[in-house]
Amino acid sequence: NAGVTQTPKFRILKIGQSMTLQCAQDMNHNYMYWYRQDPGMGLKLIYYSVGAGITDKGEVPNGYNVSRSTTEDFPLRLELAAPSQTSVYFCASRAGSTDTQYFGPGTRLTVL
Amino acid sequence: AQSVTQLGSHVSVSEGALVLLRCNYSSSVPPYLFWYVQYPNQGLQLLLKYTTGATLVKGINGFEAEFKKSETSFHLTKPSAHMSDAAEYFCAVSRMDSNYQLIWGAGTKLIIKP
Numbered sequence A: 001n002a003g004v005t006q007t008p009k010f011r012i013l014k015i016g017q018s019m020t021l022q023c024a025q026d027m028n029h030n031y032m033y034w035y036r037q038d039p040g041m042g043l044k045l046i047y048y049s050v051g052a053g054i055t056d057k058g059e060v061p062n063g064y065n066v067s068r069s070t071t072e073d074f075p076l077r078l079e080l081a082a083p084s085q086t087s088v089y090f091c092a093s094r095a096g097s098t099d100t101q102y103f104g105p106g107t108r109l110t111v112l
Numbered sequence B: 001a002q003s004v005t006q007l008g009s010h011v012s013v014s015e016g017a018l019v020l021l022r023c024n025y026s027s028s029v030p031p032y033l034f035w036y037v038q039y040p041n042q043g044l045q046l047l048l049k050y051t052t053g054a055t056l057v058k059g060i061n062g063f064e065a066e067f068k069k070s071e072t073s074f075h076l077t078k079p080s081a082h083m084s085d086a087a088e089y090f091c092a093v094s095r096m097d098s099n100y101q102l103i104w105g106a107g108t109k110l111i112i113k114p
Helices: none
Strands: A004-007 A010-013 A019-025 A031-038 A042-051 A054-057 A064-066 A076-078 A087-094 A107-111 B003-007 B010-014 B019-026 B032-038 B044-050 B056-058 B064-068 B073-078 B087-094 B102-104 B108-113
Touching (some): A019 A031, B019 B087, B032 B064, B032 B073, B044 B064
Parallel strands (some): A010 A107
Antiparallel strands (some): A019 A076, A042 A054, A087 A107, B032 B044, B056 B064, B064 B073
16 A cells, blocks of 8 residues: 555745645545645644545635545645745545544645 | 644653653543654654543554543653654644544654754
């Protein structure tokens, strides 16, 4: 099992550009999550999904969009990148029967 | 609303000394409590968790934590620090009735002095 994978590892964007952060898991987990991690702030939930075709907003969804067309994939889209979106982004997943989330290695995004 | 407070953004201990990382939470219903560890440039990894039952829980790498309801605390300890313990540690709380969504503390960076 690869677990939770994320691409790219690093990315630099210019203000106003768009991009998609990819997340995939091979554990057949129903639940998937996107977090951002800012220094000294802990993790903030952006969006989550309870299964294919079902997504919902977390604590800080503004400026982001998600989709969940398959169980395995949960991409995060930034439409108009802003400097405030400079952060490290983590994807996580968990099985419906457990309370433990498994994390990917993260994507470090800088918006200049 | 639930919240998690980790006391100290940085904790420095000598190799071989006791490690104590503090976590206090607020929750109106019995919480599930977690400690995750993040090594440099890596994702987060579950260290240990409390759901129900025994209030002293043991995790990986010799860490343990005790759930104290009266103090609303879930402090993380390790009797003897090792250089490899240098990492950032996050406390989190979730509730079964909120789909196990996690509320995170700000993290504590553990520094080990040789």
